[in-house]
Amino acid sequence: MEEENGNGKSPESPSASRGEALISMRTIWKTYQMGTEELHALRDVSFEVKRNEYLAIIGPSGSGKSTLMNLIGCLDSPSKGEYWINGNLVSEMSDDELARIRNKEIGFVFQTFNLLARATALHNVELPLIYAGMRAGPRHDQAQAALASVELGDRVTHRPNELSGGQRQRVAIARALVNNPSILLADEPTGALDSKTSVEIMHLFEKLHSDGNTIILVTHEPDIAARAHRVITIRDGLIEKDERLK
Amino acid sequence: MNFSETLKLAFSAIWAHKLRSFLTLLGMIIGVTAFMVVLSLLQGFNAYVDEKIAGIGSNSFTVRRFSFDDFKDTDTIAAAQRRNKELTFDERDFIRDHAQLIDKMGAKSGNVSREVKREGESLRDVQISGAEPIIAEIDKLDIAQGRFFSMPENDNAVRVAYVGMDVANKLFPKGDALGQAITISGIPYRIIGIQTAKGTVFGQPQDNFVTLPIKTFGAAFGGLTRQRAPYFVITAKNDKVFNDSVEEVRMLMRIKRKLAFGEKDSFGILTPDAITALRDSILGPIFIVIIAVPTIALLVGAIVIMNIMLVSVTERTKEIGIRKSLGARQADILKQFLMESATLSAMGGTIGLIIAELLGIIITKFVFQTRIPIWSALFAIAISGGVGILAGIFPAWKAARLDPIEALRAD
Numbered sequence: 001m002e003e004e005n006g007n008g009k010s011p012e013s014p015s016a017s018r019g020e021a022l023i024s025m026r027t028i029w030k031t032y033q034m035g036t037e038e039l040h041a042l043r044d045v046s047f048e049v050k051r052n053e054y055l056a057i058i059g060p061s062g063s064g065k066s067t068l069m070n071l072i073g074c075l076d077s078p079s080k081g082e083y084w085i086n087g088n089l090v091s092e093m094s095d096d097e098l099a100r101i102r103n104k105e106i107g108f109v110f111q112t113f114n115l116l117a118r119a120t121a122l123h124n125v126e127l128p129l130i131y132a133g134m135r136a137g138p139r140h141d142q143a144q145a146a147l148a149s150v151e152l153g154d155r156v157t158h159r160p161n162e163l164s165g166g167q168r169q170r171v172a173i174a175r176a177l178v179n180n181p182s183i184l185l186a187d188e189p190t191g192a193l194d195s196k197t198s199v200e201i202m203h204l205f206e207k208l209h210s211d212g213n214t215i216i217l218v219t220h221e222p223d224i225a226a227r228a229h230r231v232i233t234i235r236d237g238l239i240e241k242d243e244r245l246k
Numbered sequence: 247m248n249f250s251e252t253l254k255l256a257f258s259a260i261w262a263h264k265l266r267s268f269l270t271l272l273g274m275i276i277g278v279t280a281f282m283v284v285l286s287l288l289q290g291f292n293a294y295v296d297e298k299i300a301g302i303g304s305n306s307f308t309v310r311r312f313s314f315d316d317f318k319d320t321d322t323i324a325a326a327q328r329r330n331k332e333l334t335f336d337e338r339d340f341i342r343d344h345a346q347l348i349d350k351m352g353a354k355s356g357n358v359s360r361e362v363k364r365e366g367e368s369l370r371d372v373q374i375s376g377a378e379p380i381i382a383e384i385d386k387l388d389i390a391q392g393r394f395f396s397m398p399e400n401d402n403a404v405r406v407a408y409v410g411m412d413v414a415n416k417l418f419p420k421g422d423a424l425g426q427a428i429t430i431s432g433i434p435y436r437i438i439g440i441q442t443a444k445g446t447v448f449g450q451p452q453d454n455f456v457t458l459p460i461k462t463f464g465a466a467f468g469g470l471t472r473q474r475a476p477y478f479v480i481t482a483k484n485d486k487v488f489n490d491s492v493e494e495v496r497m498l499m500r501i502k503r504k505l506a507f508g509e510k511d512s513f514g515i516l517t518p519d520a521i522t523a524l525r526d527s528i529l530g531p532i533f534i535v536i537i538a539v540p541t542i543a544l545l546v547g548a549i550v551i552m553n554i555m556l557v558s559v560t561e562r563t564k565e566i567g568i569r570k571s572l573g574a575r576q577a578d579i580l581k582q583f584l585m586e587s588a589t590l591s592a593m594g595g596t597i598g599l600i601i602a603e604l605l606g607i608i609i610t611k612f613v614f615q616t617r618i619p620i621w622s623a624l625f626a627i628a629i630s631g632g633v634g635i636l637a638g639i640f641p642a643w644k645a646a647r648l649d650p651i652e653a654l655r656a657d
Binding site: 070073075076095096099100102103104108110114115116118127128130131132133175179 | 248251258262564565567568569570571572573574575576577578650651654
């Protein structure tokens with residue numbers, strides 16, 4: 001099951017057959033039961049993301065953007081609709097299958113970095129590889145390389161509290177990238193950083209994009225979103241706008 | 247995530263909260279220590295009975311005036327005292343002449359307690375007894391200096407003495423006891439042999455004795471009768487014929503005493519099996535009780551571990567969320583916390599075992615021999631690890647079931 005080919009999941013697999021969409025959301029609903037009342041966090045949301053897109057999802061708080069991010073990140077399953085990622089029908093998956101998809105396909109970058117405080121930068125970056133079952137030797141090398149790629153090759157033995165905010169976020173980005181995921185999913189990645197460091201991190205995202213990575217940025221800051229090449233605006237659980245900037 | 251990764255993770259989590267881990271472990275340490283100390287005392291006691299009292303491995307049994315059954319109650323004691331005659335040298339000769347399956351046979355007398363003197367020094371309450379020369383071979387005596395008696399010394403009731411180390415050391419503080427004279431009840435004896443020290447058992451000194459040739463003893467202390475009456479120590483030719491040898495001696499005694507068919511033995515034969523069976527029948531129920539008490543301590547230790555693991559899971563909700571977001575499956579999280587509680591608990595078990603081992607050394611030195619068999623040491627570690635797994639199941643299950651979104655939102 002570990003090595004199962006996602007393409008075998010269904011003959012209708014959109015991206016594999018058409019070679020286009022990396023992510024495909026089709027009429028996605030997310031409904032929460034609040035007592036007797038049904039709360040629709042997402043209503044009939046559909047969109048596709050192609051390989052090497054740089055997409056920002058923007059919306060005010062309560063718009064459903066966090067819910068959407070959790071769905072894209074395979075932390076949650078939709079109430080209705082189909083979600084395909086890299087040929088895998090994620091919307092039908094069990095918890096453990098979702099964990100495998102998160103491990104292989106998604107690289108998370110969080111607002112508050114979410115590094116393990118007691119672990120070194122290297123160990124933090126190694127975590128996805130550990131859960132992928134990689135042996136220690138190649139794992140160290142790969143994590144080391146990922147840290148070097150975010151210019152932290154000399155900080156491998158530092159713990160998060162010995163690093164600046166920008167450095168911590170770069171460790172988190174290295175961790176997100178170490179498994180060569182299909183998408184880099186960043187949730188307010190500059191939200192906890194000062195403006196100078198924010199600019200640095202945004203430059204790093206641009207570089208990663210030009211290296212061929214697919215990036216999805218969730219933010220409520222318009223000027224951060226403006227750096228992306230495509231912006232989806234969410235309001236009241238609906239896609240309000242889907243515009244291409246570059 | 248493989249085993250060694252999980253184990254490493256467990257150690258680092260335990261190490262991160264050293265004081266808390268230690269306090270958590272205390273319950274387990276105390277439980278395992280108590281368990282092992284009790285067990286080692288029991289094992290030591292059993293080994294003592296086996297080796298020293300029952301003489302297991304020495305392949306010998308004794309014929310005495312009374313059997314264990316005779317001591318059942320006061321009536322049977324009284325009846326046995328009327329019926330069972332003291333053993334005689336006639337009977338010894340009869341057995342020795344007719345038995346086919348026995349190897350060696352020797353007589354010993356009962357003890358008397360006397361003061362032993364030597365010029366200025368004196369030692370009270372020394373156990374004095376008589377023995378035939380062959381007893382040295384049957385009992386495999388461990389002679390430190392000199393020798394045991396010879397046949398001519400016994401036959402001629404020569405006044406020679408074989409003494410314990412305490413007697414030699416206390417009466418002759420400067421050493422050189424061998425060949426010197428001691429006086430018991432006004433009669434002088436020459437020391438010809440000294441036994442290697444055995445220490446104390448249950449606070450009873452084992453080296454505070456004087457053994458005389460049985461004839462010498464009989465002559466000096468008023469005859470081999472009453473509490474000084476002889477009993478026989480017999481070895482079988484080999485282990486295979488041991489039981490047959492016992493039966494043969496029993497038959498010979500019955501013939502000699504002209505007991506009718508169906509009549510009860512008017513003597514007792516004590517075999518190692520009979521002694522260990524008696525021990526087990528007395529100690530069996532006590533065993534269960536004294537094992538139960540430290541088991542409760544282990545249970546309390548397990549509850550403490552479960553409690554602290556629950557705290558740990560709550561504290562590390564965020565970490566669990568992070569791990570899940572990076573691809574940890576439920577099984578990975580479950581294994582992580584189970585391994586942590588099992589490691590914690592097994593560490594407690596190991597520390598407890600080490601403490602028990604040290605206590606055992608001290609107890610052996612000052613009170614009584616103890617013994618921690620290797621199986622019980624492994625058992626203790628396995629049990630404590632197993633208890634840790636059991637105690638960890640619920641907290642680990644809670645951790646594994648956490649919703650990653652909720653967990654990531656935690657502080």
